Amino acid sequence: MTDRLIGLFEQSDGKFLSGEQLSEELGVSRTAVWKQIERLRQQGYRFEAVSRKGYRLLSKPDRLDMSRLQLKLETERFGRYVKYYDQVESTQIVAARCVADGAEEGTLILTEEQTAGKGRMGRKWHSPVGKGIWMSLVLKPVWIPLLFTPQLTLLVAVALCRAIRGATGVEAGIKWPNDLLVGGKKVAGILLESSAEDERLQHVIAGVGISVNLQSDDFPPELWDTATSLAIEAGRQVDRIEVLSRFLLEWEQLYGLYRREGFAPIKLLWEALTVSLHRNIRCRTPQGEFEGFAEGIDEHGALQLRLADGTVKKLYSADISFG
Amino acid sequence: MTDRLIGLFEQSDGKFLSGEQLSEELGVSRTAVWKQIERLRQQGYRFEAVSRKGYRLLSKPDRLDMSRLQLKLETERFGRYVKYYDQVESTQIVAARCVADGAEEGTLILTEEQTAGKGRMGRKWHSPVGKGIWMSLVLKPVWIPLLFTPQLTLLVAVALCRAIRGATGVEAGIKWPNDLLVGGKKVAGILLESSAEDERLQHVIAGVGISVNLQSDDFPPELWDTATSLAIEAGRQVDRIEVLSRFLLEWEQLYGLYRREGFAPIKLLWEALTVSLHRNIRCRTPQGEFEGFAEGIDEHGALQLRLADGTVKKLYSADISFG
Structure with a gap:
């Protein structure tokens, strides 16, 4: 029924369809139509509802196009193998399973929606459908001593900050240790889960959440004062694939630089992009x-x-x- | 049949029993008897076989007595909850499963035998049945920043070194980072597997292997030059429960000291017990x-x-x- 309902709205060309009309066409009750429309709203479809006129489709959810991502990607390994989901509990949990099954470095877990996205210290990360980049990347930096792991968090923050600035012009800054802010409000977060054998890292699962196309009403009220999105700050819809592909490229390049030259150049870049120092x-x-x-x-x-x-x-x- | 076979040997009071006699008593073929004796040997039973006389039971495997362990233990938490196995692949793997199921700090995994005991850097740890202490302890040092994890390895080495000296008089020394040596030969090893969220440790699984009652012929030939056991060095059978309960007590006490006072006192103890420095x-x-x-x-x-x-x-x- 969902596909037929979407089909009707697509054919209507932006005009209103009444609940009665829809229930007749689909041969179901008006309550069933209303329930289906609510479900589509949760999936990211936007409707206008006007009494006596009915419903009008405003926009369909933005979906990440995996073949376009592969065309745009300029990386060698990061994001070359992608597991893409409509909905998962948390990409960190999916990634951990992939690692247990032998996933290689650079494996990307990507989802349109997380039902229990992980933030720092057991907090939740708000990840509504189709509006963000909710992802985890598998790293195997066995060449990094365990005690340098925090450097990796800083490296990811630098890559993400550069990607956001480059792709959107939004002047994001890094808040120590692992948030990205615009105008004092959080726009992205980073969470690294690592495992080690003695003093040697085995793998790191880098979780990143970027609030790309959320509007104010996509955030729960308790986040209104502290959270923002790239779309709000840029004043326009932002191309998620553009942000993601730039981010993976910046990340892979900095990761290579770090491997060759150590932390010194990363530290310089971090200092140039942070908002946390000298205050x-x-x-x-x-x-x-x-x-x-x-x-x-x-x-x-x-x-x-x-x-x-x-x-x-x-x-x-x-x-x-x-x- | 196994129990009846053991019963016959126990009743024979150290005398030889011929294969013919055994096969008649048990009502099975002599080949079946021979197979059963081989199986018992793998489980740690020792037999003398003399042609025309038959078999004589020399010793039964030493088994860890869990109720005796609880009586001897003076710890508050370490080893108060024990999962004890005859045989596992690796106690580290079992412990990881326990952690996933919510195991508490101090949970002890103990086995008589490991079929694939883990050493450092993917090496195997030789863990024959009934001869050693093959164990993993679950720690949740969420108060330690990730980058101090290597200090924990040193702490475990100090606790183990003190326990060995106290329980056996054998003058073990610590080889950096995580082996215990006697006269230049390895007698025990430590392997910490840790997992962290950003710069905060979540849990550590501390694997420890102590070669307690192995004799030279219990080691594979390639280890003859580099490995020894407490029994070889002490010149007598060593009580595994005594070593284990002392170790857990030393460990818990040092862990408390570390939490209160930091690494400084642990470092002093480590320096006093190491054989790796100033050479x-x-x-x-x-x-x-x-x-x-x-x-x-x-x-x-x-x-x-x-x-x-x-x-x-x-x-x-x-x-x-x-x-």
């Missing part, structure tokens, strides 16, 4: 709250915070806010 | 071979190697040998 910040950590001046990051990716008493505290993990 | 060593690493003078370990557990040109190289992972 007063407040840090919530498992050990308590600290306020101070963010002086820099060290070679391990730890934030160096100068406290009021002049001492410098190294933070490995925190939620920061700007004072 | 010339050769290091094989993924980046190549290095020779130099082992000056110390740093706060992250990295080995500081002074090279011939006077520079100091930090090693995070290596196979070392003594020059």
